[in-house]
Amino acid sequence: MWYAALIRFIRRRIILGIILTVSFVYCILSYTGKGEFLSGGDEEIVTRRTQPFVWRTLQQHNTSGDEVTCRNSVQGMTLIVDDRGYICPRQEVLVSGCCNDIMPSVMQYSCDTCKINNCCEIYEYCISCCLDPEKKDLLQNLLEKAAEENNVIYASVSDHFELCLAKCRTSSKSVQHENSYKDPISKFCFGAHAPGYDAQVEDGS
16 A cells, blocks of 8 residues: 555655656746747848839929929929929810919929028928939938948838838927927928928028
């Protein structure tokens, strides 16, 4: 009888030992897996451009004709700017999506309402001014800086027009204290500086 009791005692200890060993191994594996997951979450996801950026030349911007179709800013209640840089009243947008550039009220690369710091009062004027081919060097520098900062938005744009649409939208850099604009008037910017920056002050002029 004592022999059977000893066998049962040993068997229980073996089973208990197996359970404890399995539990210990499980805890170790779980902890290791969690650590790898957390460390993996800290890794920076690098966003790279998958296709070359398209700059439109001055000749392409000035191309006109019945076959031309345009993308435009769409959202403006009164003003529209197309991807050639023309800005016009909404009623002067053709079925092609282009502003009717033969109308005297239609302007190209207009920087009306824009300041020297490239911040404008009106979104559509910001885009029109930004599309000027002479702004290419400025925008190219901004794209390079955005790539260094791993900016997902600017890495996703494919051409000059998309870049200006994105750049001229108000962003977190346009606000202060999360509820007011740094410059409540000229808050649409395509330059290197946020609204409220005064280039003349920095230049000492």
